[in-house]
Amino acid sequence: MDDQAKKFTFTYHQYVDMVYRLCFSFLKTKEDTEDAVQSVFVKYLKSGKKFESGEHEKAWFIVTASNTCKDMLRQAWRRNVSMEIYDAIPDTCEGEDRDVLTAVMDLPEKYKTVVYLYYYEGYQTREIAQMLHKPPSTIRNYLAEARKKLKKVLGEQGGMYHG
Amino acid sequence: MGEDKIIAAWNRVNPDNGTKERILRQIQDTMEQKKASRFKGVFRKFAVGAALFILMLGSIGTAYAASPAFREYLHSLLFPVYTPEEIVSLDNGHMTGSFDLTDVLLSFLDRFNRGEFGGSVTALRKEGYHYSLYRENEDRLRAFVDSSIEGQCIVVYLERLEYEETEGIWQITGYQILEDTAADNMKGRLEPCSEVSAEDTGVPFADENGSEDVSDGCKALSGEAAIYNHILDEYRDMVQNDFYMELRDSDAYDSSFGENVSSEIRFLKQDVYYALYDVDGNGTKELIIAGGGRGGSNSAFSPWNYDLYGYDGDAVVPVFPEMEFGCRTNFSLYENGIIEVFYTSSAAESGVDFYKIAADGIGTELVDSFVMVGHLEGDVPVFAYFQNGGQITEEEYKTKIQSYEVTLTATLEWVQIQ
Numbered sequence: 001m002d003d004q005a006k007k008f009t010f011t012y013h014q015y016v017d018m019v020y021r022l023c024f025s026f027l028k029t030k031e032d033t034e035d036a037v038q039s040v041f042v043k044y045l046k047s048g049k050k051f052e053s054g055e056h057e058k059a060w061f062i063v064t065a066s067n068t069c070k071d072m073l074r075q076a077w078r079r080n081v082s083m084e085i086y087d088a089i090p091d092t093c094e095g096e097d098r099d100v101l102t103a104v105m106d107l108p109e110k111y112k113t114v115v116y117l118y119y120y121e122g123y124q125t126r127e128i129a130q131m132l133h134k135p136p137s138t139i140r141n142y143l144a145e146a147r148k149k150l151k152k153v154l155g156e157q158g159g160m161y162h163g
Numbered sequence: 164m165g166e167d168k169i170i171a172a173w174n175r176v177n178p179d180n181g182t183k184e185r186i187l188r189q190i191q192d193t194m195e196q197k198k199a200s201r202f203k204g205v206f207r208k209f210a211v212g213a214a215l216f217i218l219m220l221g222s223i224g225t226a227y228a229a230s231p232a233f234r235e236y237l238h239s240l241l242f243p244v245y246t247p248e249e250i251v252s253l254d255n256g257h258m259t260g261s262f263d264l265t266d267v268l269l270s271f272l273d274r275f276n277r278g279e280f281g282g283s284v285t286a287l288r289k290e291g292y293h294y295s296l297y298r299e300n301e302d303r304l305r306a307f308v309d310s311s312i313e314g315q316c317i318v319v320y321l322e323r324l325e326y327e328e329t330e331g332i333w334q335i336t337g338y339q340i341l342e343d344t345a346a347d348n349m350k351g352r353l354e355p356c357s358e359v360s361a362e363d364t365g366v367p368f369a370d371e372n373g374s375e376d377v378s379d380g381c382k383a384l385s386g387e388a389a390i391y392n393h394i395l396d397e398y399r400d401m402v403q404n405d406f407y408m409e410l411r412d413s414d415a416y417d418s419s420f421g422e423n424v425s426s427e428i429r430f431l432k433q434d435v436y437y438a439l440y441d442v443d444g445n446g447t448k449e450l451i452i453a454g455g456g457r458g459g460s461n462s463a464f465s466p467w468n469y470d471l472y473g474y475d476g477d478a479v480v481p482v483f484p485e486m487e488f489g490c491r492t493n494f495s496l497y498e499n500g501i502i503e504v505f506y507t508s509s510a511a512e513s514g515v516d517f518y519k520i521a522a523d524g525i526g527t528e529l530v531d532s533f534v535m536v537g538h539l540e541g542d543v544p545v546f547a548y549f550q551n552g553g554q555i556t557e558e559e560y561k562t563k564i565q566s567y568e569v570t571l572t573a574t575l576e577w578v579q580i581q
Binding site (some may be wrong): 012013017018020022024025030034037038040042045046048052053055058098100101104115116119120125126130136140159 | 168169170171173175176177178182183185186187189190193194384408413430431432455467489493502513
């Protein structure tokens with residue numbers, strides 16, 4: 001394996017989990033998620049992009065993964081496909097985790113990335129705003145709306161916050 | 164609000180090792196296939212070009228008389244005006260896609276000069292690239308870029324694609340090398356972008372001579388504003404030295420930046436701007452340093468604020484000496500001398516403080532302070548809202564903040580530091 005291939009393998013393993021999670025939140029099926037992940041890393045390889053820092057590189061993967069999934073979802077044939085996300089969630093995800101994940105994935109597209117980046121990746125709203133090219137106030141609104149929706153959905157399913 | 168549960172749930176979505184390895188193999192296979200198909204593409208282009216050439220020879224008289232485009236093409240072959248290649252289409256144009264037209268173009272030119280597309284011509288780079296933009300239609304532009312070869316230029320084709328909730332994403336779709344005379348002919352059929360509004364593309368436009376008309380970032384300020392020259396010099400030095408990226412791993416890196424350069428702007432290479440505006444209306448303009456995008460999804464140019472300087476009568480001083488502005492804390496200027504400082508300190512807490520520059524022109528006075536804090540009550544997330552320490556309702560919180568956020572009537576004239 002040459003140096004370039006080694007470097008790519010390292011980068012792949014560094015970001016594949018994050019890219020996979022993000023893509024899964026959009027696409028909801030394992031097969032589509034794998035396609036999207038593959039596409040993101042192929043873009044990375046083809047771009048030959050030089051990053052100024054690890055954070056910059058990570059942000060590129062987040063934005064590219066998000067855009068790739070949106071592109072896939074925009075395809076006309078996909079819009080007509082009704083996906084049963086309960087069947088798509090990994091078998092290892094059970095009980096409360098499954099309900100929470102389902103609720104998050106049921107959020108409108110525009111909220112999902114923001115929720116993921118804020119809660120899971122730990123980005124601040126200002127950072128997310130810069131990354132997604134949206135005003136910070138919009139990101140704050142998205143988060144607030146997402147919180148309301150999560151609270152409602154989880155609440156309706158009964159005591160999802162306890163534990 | 165159950166964020167630990169959200170994190171725990173997400174952790175279950177990680178792919179297993181088998182899946183990761185399978186995707187990795189697919190990526191490697193895809194890259195191998197693309198290498199092979201690239202050769203096929205080159206052959207196909209050659210075959211199509213040859214066929215077109217034969218057809219053209221058959222009806223050359225008619226076509227030459229009837230079609231200016233054909234005449235241009237024929238001239239290119241005979242004299243030659245173009246390079247031997249036809250317009251080079253970029254199958255990976257989307258890779259350079261961005262909301263920022265200039266970013267797309269300059270990234271492409273960097274790659275072009277690295278020889279990623281073959282050929283011996285490079286884009287001339289002398290204190291930046293020199294280019295002028297012309298419009299084919301609202302979503303298609305051509306950049307005429309000076310090349311390293313006298314009498315030739317590089318024409319870069321740019322296209323804006325629709326993108327959800329934005330004004331579109333710009334991509335490079337192709338390029339060609341033209342002799343200047345052919346380029347001038349082509350320009351004659353297009354519309355100079357100086358007639359396109361900044362809102363159309365989100366960038367300042369090049370004039371006929373190829374220099375951006377937003378500013379002359381190398382000129383020193385004169386008159387009263389000259390008091391800020393030493394600060395602008397520090398930023399200019401940073402920009403001209405590529406944010407000292409080459410020193411990044413050395414001990415000299417930190418000391419390379421001028422002492423007035425905002426600590427947060429250092430980490431992300433970006434366009435840097437300044438504007439002068441009399442925030443407190445005392446007759447002396449304050450200096451605002453900003454950076455980042457050129458519009459993006461916003462119709463108005465609104466860069467990211469990084470610093471605010473004032474003049475205390477003797478020296479230039481930061482208006483907020485204790486604060487570092489960037490991603491987590493930032494400020495906005497509003498009418499009536501209001502400076503809004505907003506911050507998020509954690510997932511559960513954010514705040515907005517409103518200041519005015521003090522009456523003596525030194526330091527600031529806190530006008531009002533608002534905080535939003537979230538906590539769990541049992542299993543339910545609850546947000547509390549405070550004004551100067553006293554609890555208020557969510558509605559009051561929003562209304563009171565909005566009452567301060569009166570948009571500036573004056574337009575800030577941003578000048579790029581180059």
